[in-house]
Amino acid sequence: MAVAVMAMATVMALKTRPAELMPSRYFHERNLSPRPRALALAAACLLCAGSAWAQDGSSQVGAAGPTATGRPSVLVEPRFGVMQTWTDNNRLTRTGKDAALLTTLTPGVSISTTRGAVRGSLDYSLNGIVYTKSDEKARIQHSLSAKGVAELIDRLFFVDANASISQQAASAFGVQSVDPSLANSNRRETATVSLAPRLQGHIGSVANFELRANTSATNVSDAVIGDSHANGASLRVSRAGRAALTWSVDASTQKSSFKTGAQNRVSSLTGSLSYKPDIDWQLGVLAGRERSDLKDFVLRNSSTYGANLSWTPSLRTKLSADFQSHEYGDSFSYNLEHRWSRSALRFSDSQSVNAANFQNAGAPRSNYDLYFFQFASLVPDPAQRDVFVRNFLRTQGLSADALASSAVVDTGPTVLRTQLLSYSLQGVRTTVTTTASRSNNRRLASASSSSGDFAANGRVLQRSLSLNVSHNLTPTSSAVLSVIQQDSEGDSAAQSTTLRSISASWNCRLGARVNFTLGARAAHSGGLISYRENAMFANLVQQF
Template identity: 35%
Template sequence: MTRRARQKTAAFEWRAIRAMALAVTPLVGIPSMALAQSDGSGRTWTLSPAASLRQTLTDNYQASSDGESDAITQATVSVRLLGTGSRVRGSLEYSLSSLLYARHSEENDLQNTLNGVGTAELVDNWAFVDLAGSISQQQISAFGPTATDPSLASGNRSETRTFSVSPYIQGELGSLARYEARLNYGVNRSSSFSAANSKSTGGRLSLRGGDTQRTLAWSMSASRDTVDYDSGTSTETDTLRGTLSYPLMSSLVLTGIGGTEWTDLQSPEKKSYEIAGLQLDWVPSERTKLSARYEKRFFGSSHAVSFTFRTPRTVWNFIDSRDVSTGGPNGRSGGITVYDLLFQQFASAEPDLLRRDLLVREVIAIYGLNPNSTAIPGFLTASPTLQRVQSLSLALMGIRSTVVFQATRTSSRQLQRATDTGDDFGASNSVHQRGFNANWSHRLTQQSSINTTLGWVRSTGEFSSQRTSVRSLSAGWTTRLSPRADLGVSARYSQSSGTTQFTERALIANFGYQF
């Protein structure tokens, strides 16, 4: 990335972060240097700064067939803001990493990571605004080098930024129904793959009435969604949908779905298509939830199945969906992270969201887990796609051992056939990915633990030249030096075959401190 491009990227990121902060801070009223504050009315905010130093010795710093060695020093500063309150609630995590390459200084870089969501109540019980933002390192092509470590200088990686804002109003129309009117604006930006840049706008008006706990419930909604890609593609979809729900029993609700949508996602001009479907929701307890929806849509059949089951020491998640994806990394959205799994696991043990977050992060630090781990990395697209995602995740918490397993399979194809998008669909109409991560961690003492992770990802296209398979194995030891300091060492081995071939071995040492 050129200096000018990097400056433009940094300016964009900080404008977005500042906008989110300015929208929240006046309503929260928290001192900028406060580590924790409660106003006595249930509002609690915590601010947690941290820093870490990571040293990597690798024999293949670019994850390429040439295999040149290097020593990579990564210094990271981060801040985490969490809060719940009567008017504002949300979380914000931001980190800035400086990467220094001992033998290849031209690769020195800065990497940003951001995950933030929040809701602010602007007018009591009427006007609200939702904010969300993320910055992450994403894989550009499913068939290019798949680096298991973002510090490796892979040319198949791009810093991707996604921000959205959604103001809305909601209220009641007497005793007849509840209404909600919402506007949406979102932007996706990629530092090294501008074809994936897009902007989305839209709005939605919905009405709901009845009570599924006692009798029939109904809903009606009208929406418009527009997506503009920098590559020139522009799509627009209008949807009118109605539902009618009936409780077959206290824990089982059946819903009928009908409507019409007008879209140009599969043709140059807008065409109308009927929507018809059914949905079944089963919630026998707070620990077991099943939702299954089937619809007839303009692209054929659409479905979404999700199942969650947890016990005091296990949590199971299954997702199976087929729907349109209009932006972001294809495939990755289907799987949940290790943090998500453990956050669900401790729902009964700690109902308070802030304390549960601290508990989950404590477990992650003790066992040396990667909170953002997913089964497959996904890839960037420059046009709308039809995506099928199947994902199975589970976590088993023992007295001293923890097992986390994630498996995902995706199948994606371009909705509007085009050859000039610059992404993987320029040469292949469909891309298939499947992979898994299996992690075993064992606590040796109150302060230290060992862990090992086995991963595998395979990507295939329509042609024999589009085949890439990556296997990785890592093992490490983590110890808590003090309540605020952690030290870890690990070793990693990765091997890629097919379209992209390389092997990589690395030794890593990491020191982290929580202020």
């Protein structure tokens, strides 16, 4: 019953119209719309409703109630936060600084399901921001991270769902900031939702099959640049059973469309062979044909081929390499991962086409990703690990997104190369997370068919360095130091931005479920638009 109530509360928060929460004049003047929240609603509803169903139907599916380890299989953790921020430069300008006091009210909820017909996790926050001693109007921001799988027919029919709402930079060369609550006109609330039903089974004792459809949509608030949707389908037939030498045949088609005009299609038919001489090694090759228009919007047939290698000497170490040749640009992925008992190291160098949902998953890019990887041995179940990592970061006073590089709204097909080195260390009293990343985004289409940054640039190069150090002063308090530097470059030296920020905070647990943070930061931005900003902040979060 409690899960059902929280599910309804989350859905109502997502569906609430801005005019019901803030003065209507503000939204009329800015012509805002609730579309980003509506896009993510489907996946959020799926997980919330599935959680309620799993608990209500525990007698049939055994999903609710405590597991054999004593942990509940459906875990709901509502919370409420109040944050006060004083800044001397709310509008992030060089002159005419707007000193202001920001009050942020943040109701939120985390839901995870570990067993039953629906499994996954959801974390949602609604941020209501009020500006005092400033002409800036009050606003609402949403933050959502949801992923789950619903097993609608036992071992046969599944639906995978993902949804997110986050703040992204509209331009790599616009104003950059570390605090999304500041009045930054270069910030866009970006919502993405994807659904992928799949049917899997066996063809006698000879082969396995998986038939999958997918649809996804991205919506950017206050703009059409970045709005996109994609649809596709794929079929894989592979050899059944275990053997040293296996085969598979893959057929897929995908269509992506950006609202600014770019539409692309990719269809392929490939065959692959995989050889596993022992438990540690796996080798593979593939070859096939493709038909695509990613390069110049003219459909062309071409050949594709590739090879891959994976070496896993232990559960803590993995080395992998994958290369594929395509007419529109080669793709590759080289990864090295290693976990120690209290630390983790990961390096990746990857290149892939980035067009709507063609992009591949990357290496860890945030505190959350790093510790989700590090705690894989400690908490094997993904849903339980999600809750564990979020609680760990909250008690350490670390932001889940602190290491994320300056993400920019996608505006068309590009070839994206990303290199990332990340390391995390959890000592007896000190926790350290550090990352260095470099991304080179190269335009595929002509400038006339591109928009945003790629209308005037053939490439956008971004580099990021970050360091977070958390030290436990007492069993219930810690000090945190965060340092971030981000750089962006275009085709010319004049098109560049630099952001440097340093912050220090004190985090304390006032009770079993109450956290308090007090801190200060200094930021400096250079390049096309430069500014300096200093701030102090206090945050109180009550978990229920």
